[in-house]
Amino acid sequence: MSRIDKFAAPLLASMLMLVLGSFSPAAVAAKVEFKINQNKQCIMCHKRNGKMFGLHANDALDLTCQNCHGEKAGHPRKASELIGFGAKSVAKSDVQTAACLQCHDVETLSQADWTHDVHSNKVNCASCHQLHPEIDPIIGVTALDRSEMCSGCHSAK
Amino acid sequence: MSPFHFDGLVWHWPIAIYLFLAGVSAGAISFAILLKHFKLGKDAYKSGFIQAACLIAPLAVFAGLGILVLDLTKPFDFWKILVFYNGTSVMSVGVAVLMVYQLILFAWLICVFKEPVLNWCNGRWPLVTRLLNALVKHEPSISGFLTIFALSLGAYTGFLLSALTTFPMLNNPVLPLLFLISGLSSGAAGTLLGGVLLKGDPDGKEVHFIHNIEIPIILVEMVLLFTFFTGLILSGGQSKVAAITAIGEGFWGWVFWGGIVVLGLSLPLAFNLFMKTSSKRKFSYVAITASCSLVGVLLLRNFILYTGQMTVA
Amino acid sequence: MKNSRRLFLKSACAVVVAASGYTIAKSSTESVEINGKKYALVHDETKCIGCDACSIACREVNQVPEGVSRLEIEREGPYGEYPEQYFRFTRKSCQQCEDSPCVKVCPTGAAYKDPETGIVSVDSWKCVGCQYCIAACPYQVRFINPVTHAADKCDFCKETRLKEGKQPACVSACPTQALTFGDLKDPDSNIVKVLKSAPNYRSKTELGTRPKVFRIASQEGDITL
Secondary structure, three states: OHHHHHHHHHHHHHHHHHHHHHHOHHHHHOOOOOHHHHOHHHHOOOOOOOOOOOHHHOHHHOOOHHHHHOOOOOOOOOOOOOOOOOOOOOOOHHHHHHHHHOOOOHHHHHHHOOHHHHHOOOOOHHHOOOOOOOOOOOOOOOHHHHHHHHHHHOOOO | OOOOOOOOOOOOHHHHHHHHHHHHHHHHHHHHHHHHHHHHHHHHHHOHHHHHHHHHHHHHHHHHHHHHHHOOOOHHHOHHHHHOOOOOOHHHHHHHHHHHHHHHHHHHHHHHOHHHHHHHHOOOOHHHHHHHHHHHHOHHHHHHHHHHHHHHHHHHHHHHHHOOOOOOOOOOOHHHHHHHHHHHHHHHHHHHHHHHHOOOOOOOHHHHHHHHHHHHHHHHHHHHHHHHHHHHHHHOHHHHHHHHHHHOOOHHHHHHHHHHHHHHHHHHHHHHHHHHHHOOOOHHHHHHHHHHHHHHHHHHHHHHHHHHOOOOO | OHHHHHHHHHHHHHHHHHHHHHHHHHHHHOOOOOOOOOEEEEEEOOOOOOOOHHHHHHHHHOOOOOOOOOOEEEEEEEEOOOOOOEEEEEEEOOOOOOOOHHHHHOOOOOEEEOOOOOOEEEOOOOOOOOOHHHHHOOOOOOEEOOOOOOEEOOOOOOOOOHHHOOOOHHHHHOOOOOEEEEEOOOOOOHHHHHHHHOOOEOOOHHHOOOOOEEEEOOOOOOOOO
16 A cells, blocks of 8 residues: 555656646657656567556656566576566466566455455466556456456356 | 445335324224213214314324325325235235225214214205214214224234334234334324313313323333333344344434333323322323323334334344 | 124124134245246356356346346455455345245235246336335345336346247356256256255245245355354
């Protein structure tokens, strides 16, 4: 909880600035690039599939790609500790969820939605959440879509 | 839990008022019959108390039915209750009782006020006179049936709630008796209050007669209330939970102990005993005692209805 | 004269008592003749994942307005410690009692048990909205439909899916096949097989309602006293 508070104030402030900024004619020309996307080490290669537009990209959070994906080490030629997120990733679900749980605590997740409890570290977070797009598609999902997401995996047929 | 809004609450205060009014009507007319039969005879219509009872009984039952109809989600379809009957439904049987009760009630009222009605007609309409005389011939049977139906009506208000298996506090065999007896006492109180307001003698034989019956009725009511809650507590389980929720701490606990036990039962009992022993009966004494009883019974109806729906089986 | 009047009154009382006693006795022994089907439902709580597919399908098929519902899945939990946590899911809907309190109390007969299927139904035209049935239902699943102003509840899709020869909406929608619907009187039906294969329970049977919604209890979670 306290972690969120710590971030909330600067986050809101910078959001406000973004909104206000978008109205000023000077800012329209050059869209502000988030700091996270200026990370040469990653973006040089991952220009198309690596840019962050979501909430986690916000400058106030001061996150880097490495915070979630791990250190480059020998990547791409040699071994590394890098992890990808999603069902196709070689990283197991508990390894993937551990990356998220660095900041998000179990208690708060439980309060936000009960399904966090039952999927715990057994299902990777990316099965429902996507952080790279501007808006996480799970936000404001309709009851029907949500239910269909459940049956996408839980199906006896 | 808010006292007037909680999960599972289906019936609100209009139903409590309806139950109260039906009880008052049944009680008032029962006392009118008793007064006429045992004390007043033919001159009954001259008594302020009889007049009061004869006003209260039909007005209360009409007002009650009006509230009941307005409380339906489809008030304009109320006639379907009169057309379609279901023998297993307490409400359906109750509606039938109410209808017959009103018919007999009016027949009896005509019998009681035969003389003034005939005087007013002054032989102008011979048919009316003939009908009246024919009706009056059957007055004993009418009185008898009216007593039966008034008591049925009083008990029905309790059976209506005690048929609900959902709520252990309401689904209680003592409830119909409790409602019948408290209905009678509210009818007595209504008759007394109305009587003294209509310039009846507060030290008259009517008041003596009613007070003599009221004292045992209050005592029986206390015993019934005690049995009601002791029975619930001894039943254990949800019944016990229901009883403790009702008369324990909280808004309704205050209503029960302060409003029903003290104001509605103990004070009227004390006043009645005082008036009986001191033989002092003044307008204010009679009116205050009767008002306490009426408020107590109205509170009892609301208390039972609301707290009854708080605990589910 | 006086004696005959007393006799008359006494016999009148006796008749009233006898008549009401007869009605009560009749109502308690009476059971609707069984020539038709006896539809019932099993909710296997061990398979239920609480996805609400059933209640969403129900709302759509039966045009249940927002704010009220014929079917809800109630969630209880979480039990246990992270990451091994569980929920229990129970179905809240009409229990299709054989001895239905709502049918007994309805003053107009708007609440009735369909003799063909054994399904407890509502005739919304006959309903006047006294809400006696809502109070009488120990499962608290009845409600006033804000559109029709009549009492409403689950009827196993009698007026919608069953008429088309299909299974109730909830049963078809369930992704884990936790719901089984069928005729209890057909010994070869799926529902009879399911009921014979697993221990099951019904809610509040102590009230004598004889519900036709059966449940296979979830084994997960804590043991509560």
